[in-house]
Amino acid sequence: MTTLSDAAPEVLQRYYRILSAGIDAYDPAGELGTLLADDLEFEGPLAGKRRGAQGFCQGVKGFIANVTAIDVIQEVHGPDGSATLYDAGMPGGTVRFAEFFSISDGRITALRIHYDAADYTRKGGR
Numbered sequence: 001m002t003t004l005s006d007a008a009p010e011v012l013q014r015y016y017r018i019l020s021a022g023i024d025a026y027d028p029a030g031e032l033g034t035l036l037a038d039d040l041e042f043e044g045p046l047a048g049k050r051r052g053a054q055g056f057c058q059g060v061k062g063f064i065a066n067v068t069a070i071d072v073i074q075e076v077h078g079p080d081g082s083a084t085l086y087d088a089g090m091p092g093g094t095v096r097f098a099e100f101f102s103i104s105d106g107r108i109t110a111l112r113i114h115y116d117a118a119d120y121t122r123k124g125g126r
Contacts, residue, residue, distance in 0.1 A: 036056060
């Protein structure tokens with residue numbers, strides 16, 4: 001697994017460690033929730049637009065259960081946000097993701113994720 005650079009905010013380093021640690025290590029009521037604003041704004045191809053950290057913590061379980069590796073290709077960080085481009089190993093192959101984060105007071109306040117939903121589900125994502 002290629003991890004984020006040292007330039008990445010700590011909150012994102014912790015976020016990606018959770019995503020790649022495997023389902024046996026994941027607790028939907030645990031550390032991930034502490035990284036997210038309670039009123040997190042989320043947007044993605046399968047879930048659409050949603051608000052709330054709790055729902056995101058439940059929804060991301062399917063990804064965590066199936067991802068075998070996260071290889072960061074590129075990352076950009078600014079004072080209020082970051083973007084990452086990465087390949088995620090899935091049971092049926094690799095899927096490319098782009099994530100755009102807004103960050104405030106050390107917490108993720110918004111996350112917009114882009115990927116090919118049909119490719120993701122075809123390769124074992126849920």
